[in-house]
Amino acid sequence: MRSNAKVFLAITCLALAVLSCQALSNLGGSNVILQDDFSSDTWGTGTDSDSSVEYANDALQMIVYTTNYFVWSTPDDADYENIHMEVTVNNNGTDPTTAFGIMCHQQVTDSAFYYVAMTPAGEYAIAKAAVAQTDVFLTNNDEWATSDQITTDAASYRVGADCGNGNITLYVDGKQIATVSDTSYTKGGVALFAWSGEEATSTNITFDDFVMTKLAE
Secondary structure (H helix, E strand, C coil), X not given: CCCEEEEECCCCCCHHHHHHHCCCCCXXXXXXXXXXXXXXXXXXXXXXXXXXXXXXXXXEEEEECCCCEEEEECCCCCCECCEEEEEEEEECCCCCCCEEEXXXXXXXXXXXXXXXXXXXXXXXEEEEECCCCCCEECXXXXXXXXXXXXXXXXXXXXXXXXXXXXXXXEEECCEEEEEEECCCCCCEEEEEEEECCCCHHHEEEEEEEEEEEECCC
């Protein structure tokens, strides 16, 4: 389903650089694994002719210049399992087919993972990527679906994902949109992504207020 893709990896937090990573992690709450308000530069960034992933106004901004292009950014190279994630996505573009969301259980190859996606037009999908294979939408018979629970053309969305216990679930603004069962991957890396539609010049989104918590097992 995806044509071209680019990944921007975060620099691994070293023992001698703990202070630079403190904005990323907050273990004060027993259930919080990772959280970030994007006030510090910790996620992977970079700009080329196809896309730009950079910090802007205390948020992580993704702009895509190429049609049907998939770009993502990671907070670290750690593996996580049985997690719930949420992030606020501000839609700064005008293309209703722009997709964005959360990736989880990314494998060492970085081409194998699950992702939950939505568009400002109210479409959604839960998908699985595998090495040297076309992505498979695990929802709606491998097609985009539309949900009347997703507000169309909103200025921002709170996107959530459960990844664990054999299930992948998509939430939008606190509402469960879809859930699937798949056990191909049980743990792995996480990322945020943007996916341009037919009007790539208007793909411009920012991510803010990311939090990851542990799912009950």
